[in-house]
Amino acid sequence: MSRLGKMAIEVPHGVETIISPDMKVAVKGAKGRLELDTHGRVTVRRDGNRLIVDRHDDSKPSRAYHGLYQRLISNMVVGVSRGFRKELEIQGVGYRARIEGKGLTLSLGFSHLIHFEPPQGIALESPQPTEIVVSGCDKQLVGQVAANIRAFRKPEPYKGKGIRYKGEYVRRKVGKTGA
Numbered sequence: 001m002s003r004l005g006k007m008a009i010e011v012p013h014g015v016e017t018i019i020s021p022d023m024k025v026a027v028k029g030a031k032g033r034l035e036l037d038t039h040g041r042v043t044v045r046r047d048g049n050r051l052i053v054d055r056h057d058d059s060k061p062s063r064a065y066h067g068l069y070q071r072l073i074s075n076m077v078v079g080v081s082r083g084f085r086k087e088l089e090i091q092g093v094g095y096r097a098r099i100e101g102k103g104l105t106l107s108l109g110f111s112h113l114i115h116f117e118p119p120q121g122i123a124l125e126s127p128q129p130t131e132i133v134v135s136g137c138d139k140q141l142v143g144q145v146a147a148n149i150r151a152f153r154k155p156e157p158y159k160g161k162g163i164r165y166k167g168e169y170v171r172r173k174v175g176k177t178g179a
Helices: 060-081 139-151
Strands: 016-019 024-028 033-037 042-047 050-055 084-091 096-100 103-107 114-116 122-125 131-136 162-165
Touching: 016 042, 024 060, 033 060, 042 060, 050 060, 060 139, 084 139, 122 139, 131 139, 139 162
Parallel strands: none
Antiparallel strands: 016 024, 024 033, 042 050, 084 131, 084 162, 096 103, 103 114, 122 131
16 A cells, blocks of 8 residues: 555645546635546545545556555645745846746846746745745646746856755855966
């Protein structure tokens, strides 16, 4: 039995879950609405205020899907109730970010400014010119948007300039020595 798969998913107050007969799970809460089509190897059932994911057999793919879908549904419940956020920090002289409308404008040492429009369901904040906060209810989408923003200027190993996740360690290289 999958250790993650057999754990029940607690549904907090204020979160509504809908399980259709074709095993499509919809979760709606204060932060938004998410839907997930489950694989035919697992079923989802409601037991009071808990959701339980069961698998049909003990084959290796079924065991893998069991834990996967339990975690995906659990992340959906957490996302619509509390939400997810990723924090990025910018390091470098003259590197800065600012919010314009719903979009983000980045000055990263290129000859041009970079304009980034987030997808629907993602909110961007810039509390300081060197910080970016990506938040939303879909964990995968929040992580992907943060990775896309980081990809505009990854931290380079010599001076450490660029966009990095908050608390990320960038391994530094020594560089050239005098001749």
